[in-house]
Amino acid sequence: MASHKPRRRRKEDTPDAMSRDVARSNLGTSSASPQFPLASFLWPAKKSVSQWATLPLILMVVGLFRWATGFWGYSGFNVPPMHGDFEAQRHWMEITTHLPISQWYFYDLPYWGLDYPPLTAYHSWLLGRIGSIIDSRWFALDVSRGFEDQLLKVYMRATVLVSEYFVYIPAAIILNRKLGRMRGVSTWESLVALVAILMQPATILIDHAHFQYNTVMLGFTLATISSMLAGRALWGCVFFVAALCYKQMALYYAPAIFAYLIGICIAPKPNFGRFLAIAFVTILSFAISFAPLLLGSIFDRYRKIPTSTTKETPFPPLITSLPFAINEEAWYFPPLLQLTQSIYRIFPFARGLFEDKVANMWCAIHTFHKLHHYPLGQMQRISTVITLVSIWPSTMIISLFPYRELLPWAMASTAWGFFLCSFQVHEKSVLLPLLPMTILLGSERGLGTEMRAWIGWANMLGAWTLFPLLKRDELRMPYGVLTLLWAYLLGLPPTSLSLYFGRQSKNGELKVLTKMLHLAFYAVMIAWHIGEAFVPPPEDKADLWVVLNVLIGFAGFGVCFLWCSWQLILRSGLMEDYFGVRMRIEAADRKKKQ
Numbered sequence: 202m203a204s205h206k207p208r209r210r211r212k213e214d215t216p217d218a219m220s221r222d223v224a225r226s227n228l229g230t231s232s233a234s235p236q237f238p239l240a241s242f243l244w245p246a247k248k249s250v251s252q253w254a255t256l257p258l259i260l261m262v263v264g265l266f267r268w269a270t271g272f273w274g275y276s277g278f279n280v281p282p283m284h285g286d287f288e289a290q291r292h293w294m295e296i297t298t299h300l301p302i303s304q305w306y307f308y309d310l311p312y313w314g315l316d317y318p319p320l321t322a323y324h325s326w327l328l329g330r331i332g333s334i335i336d337s338r339w340f341a342l343d344v345s346r347g348f349e350d351q352l353l354k355v356y357m358r359a360t361v362l363v364s365e366y367f368v369y370i371p372a373a374i375i376l377n378r379k380l381g382r383m384r385g386v387s388t389w390e391s392l393v394a395l396v397a398i399l400m401q402p403a404t405i406l407i408d409h410a411h412f413q414y415n416t417v418m419l420g421f422t423l424a425t426i427s428s429m430l431a432g433r434a435l436w437g438c439v440f441f442v443a444a445l446c447y448k449q450m451a452l453y454y455a456p457a458i459f460a461y462l463i464g465i466c467i468a469p470k471p472n473f474g475r476f477l478a479i480a481f482v483t484i485l486s487f488a489i490s491f492a493p494l495l496l497g498s499i500f501d502r503y504r505k506i507p508t509s510t511t512k513e514t515p516f517p518p519l520i521t522s523l524p525f526a527i528n529e530e531a532w533y534f535p536p537l538l539q540l541t542q543s544i545y546r547i548f549p550f551a552r553g554l555f556e557d558k559v560a561n562m563w564c565a566i567h568t569f570h571k572l573h574h575y576p577l578g579q580m581q582r583i584s585t586v587i588t589l590v591s592i593w594p595s596t597m598i599i600s601l602f603p604y605r606e607l608l609p610w611a612m613a614s615t616a617w618g619f620f621l622c623s624f625q626v627h628e629k630s631v632l633l634p635l636l637p638m639t640i641l642l643g644s645e646r647g648l649g650t651e652m653r654a655w656i657g658w659a660n661m662l663g664a665w666t667l668f669p670l671l672k673r674d675e676l677r678m679p680y681g682v683l684t685l686l687w688a689y690l691l692g693l694p695p696t697s698l699s700l701y702f703g704r705q706s707k708n709g710e711l712k713v714l715t716k717m718l719h720l721a722f723y724a725v726m727i728a729w730h731i732g733e734a735f736v737p738p739p740e741d742k743a744d745l746w747v748v749l750n751v752l753i754g755f756a757g758f759g760v761c762f763l764w765c766s767w768q769l770i771l772r773s774g775l776m777e778d779y780f781g782v783r784m785r786i787e788a789a790d791r792k793k794k795q
Contacts, residue, residue: 222649223390237653237692237699240393247389255392260370263399264362267409270683271358274675275412284347285674287412289313291339291357292346294329297322299342301506302497303535306542312346316546319494320447324417328360361408361416369420373398376427377643383430383606384645394643397691401639402683403664407629410676415629418448419636425458426612426640430605434465434475435482442486449547453619453633457611460596464603494543495536502535517545549625554580558747559628560666560754561621562587568748584624591618591762595769602773606644610769613637617762621755628670631663631758638765650710654700657693658719659761665726666754669747694723722757729753 223240224233235241246255277285292313300308305322306315315322329340332353339345339353377398381391408415421444428437441458444451466476498508519541520527527534554563554572563572563584572580595614599607616634620626638656641647647656664684671680689696701716729749738745770776 222646222653223393236648237690237697239396239690239692240648242690243389243393243396246392256374259392259396259399260366263396264366266400266683267362267365267405268358270405270409270679271354271362273410273679275354275410276674278349278674281347283313285412287357288347290325290412290414291348291353293317293322293325294332295340295342295345297326298329298333298340301501301504302494303501303506303508303539305494306539306546307508310546314546316549318446318449318547319490319543320443321414323493324364324414324447332356332360357412358409361412361414364414365408365416365420369416369423370399372420372423372427373640376423376430376640379427379430380640380643380647386643386645386647390648391643394647397642397648397687398639400683400687400690401635401660402680402687403635403660403667404632405683406664406667406671406676406680407632410679411629411671411674413629415448415632418444418451419632421447422451422454422636423640425454426608426637429458429461429608432605434462435478438462438479438483439486442483442490446487446490450630450633453616453623453630454612454637456592456596457599457608457615460600461603461608461611464600467600468603491540491543494539498535498539499532502532508535508538517541519545554584554624555626557628558669558744558751559626560631560751560758561623561626562755563622563626564751565755568752581624584622588619588622588624591622595766598769598773598775602775604773607769607772609637609641609644610765610772613641613765614762614769617758617765621758621762628667631666634758634761634765635660635663638761650700651715653691654693654711654715654719655761655764657688657691657700658722659757661688661693662722662726662754662757662761665729666750666758668730669750694720695727718760722753725753 221236223236225236235244243255275285275287277283277288293315296308296315297305308314332339335356336350336352339348339350339356374395377391377395380386381388381394386394404416404419407413421440424440425437425444428434428440437458441451441454445455462479466472466479501508515521516538520538527537554577555561555567558564563580566572592615595611595618599611613634616637620630620634638659641652642656644652646652661684664680668677668680671677685696688694692700694701698720701711701720729746733746742748
């Protein structure tokens with residue numbers, strides 16, 4: 202009987218296999234040392250037998266930072282009468298646990314009426330039910346408005362953390378492993394990238410300080426990408442529909458996902474069966490997501506529970522604008538009413554071009570030329586056309602070259618296009634284009650000089666544009682700690698200039714123009730913080746510093762959009778094909794002349 206031979210570990214999984222992206226050779230010796238502080242912290246783990254010995258420690262540390270961030274205030278704390286996003290989320294738990302499902306999208310809309318898709322409503326119902334068991338005062342109908350008990354704050358913070366660890370964290374771990382294995386990235390290097398991804402400052406600040414549940418939607422998005430990379434397109438459709446049905450902002454990724462799915466149905470040869478399967482699974486996923494809402498409205502009609510359609514909450518425009526009358530007593534009217542009302546609430550076209558001061562094209566233009574003088578419908582059409590133009594190149598490339606490794610790049614490009622040009626953009630929407638960029642830290646050369654510099658710069662700029670929002674919530678301290686900590690861990694300015702002037706900068710990956718551009722923005726951001734802190738704005742320009750934040754952020758995000766789009770073009774091979782054809786034509790011309 203042959204003796205047992207243990208499974209040989211892959212070369213990239215051995216402790217000695219380290220990329221020069223995270224380790225550098227010491228001159229005159231055979232030893233190596235880490236390139237940046239995050240690699241230094243995880244240096245002892247490079248000799249670990251398995252990543253599962255290190256992963257629990259990583260999850261505990263990143264969870265500790267999230268929980269500590271929650272000790273600070275939140276959106277709308279002690280700011281009556283509307284308070285803020287914390288109160289909005291609490292109020293949705295209140296109405297979903299006390300009202301019939303047919304009234305969820307109709308009840309008292311002026312006071313934080315539900316305006317997110319059904320999965321958010323179901324999630325609110327679940328959390329509200331659990332919270333009511335602990336203390337029924339937290340979600341008592343109407344009388345609990347503006348309730349700011351400290352135990353309620355602890356509970357709400359815990360729900361964000363638990364929701365993230367159920368959805369976002371597992372999806373990030375799986376996707377990071379998948380990206381590493383696709384290109385032979387060592388296990389230890391993947392763990393370094395994972396910490397950088399999970400410590401991304403903007404996401405922590407918005408969800409765990411300002412207060413929201415964005416990581417649930419972002420987690421479903423990561424699961425979508427992971428499924429697509431694994432060749433499981435149908436599961437990818439299920440997860441992406443879940444992302445859309447949790448937060449409509451996931452539409453930023455929809456053009457890239459749709460174009461990729463079309464591409465794999467066409468190349469290398471048309472596959473009509475795959476197309477039908479994708480269409481069926483997508484429709485079925487939407488149907489399952491909306492089923493409780495629609496079937497619940499039929500059951501409420503059977504129980505003779507009225508829908509709140511008063512003068513304050515009339516029938517949605519999608520019904521009132523129909524050229525024919527609909528029988529309100531018909532069995533299909535309740536689900537039709539719920540569907541049209543939810544769509545009307547989810548897509549708030551009547552709210553305006555943008556909210557507050559956001560670093561996109563429309564707010565930047567509005568600084569110099571007031572856009573509110575134009576009809577709202579006209580601006581909607583213009584923004585739609587410009588958005589489609591901005592995302593057209595990326596969607597065409599990913600459909601013509603449906604390579605799995607290109608999907609994050611296409612999603613980043615289209616998300617930047619949406620953020621910069623689309624209608625009704627929030628400051629917090631910057632999380633969407635930052636996500637696919639940040640996960641690329643776990644890909645091949647993701648921690649290299651060029652990728653780390655660009656992805657780090659984009660994240661620092663994104664967090665910086667959130668500062669006016671965070672300042673209103675008295676969140677300066679967590680903003681400063683988390684952004685500077687992330688910069689320190691990855692060796693980025695303002696904590697370190699080694700990426701631009703040290704040994705890492707001598708490998709030629711960063712062009713002089715890139716160094717000048719990044720460092721100029723870092724210098725401007727630092728100068729802005731100093732000016733905002735010590736120089737009061739003129740009385741007739743009270744928003745001076747916020748407007749400057751918008752203009753600088755818009756310029757930087759425009760560069761991010763161009764960089765992601767250019768990387769997508771280069772990595773698709775499109776330029777190689779073009780230059781190859783040109784070289785063959787020129788060679789043929791030379792032969793003819795000879």
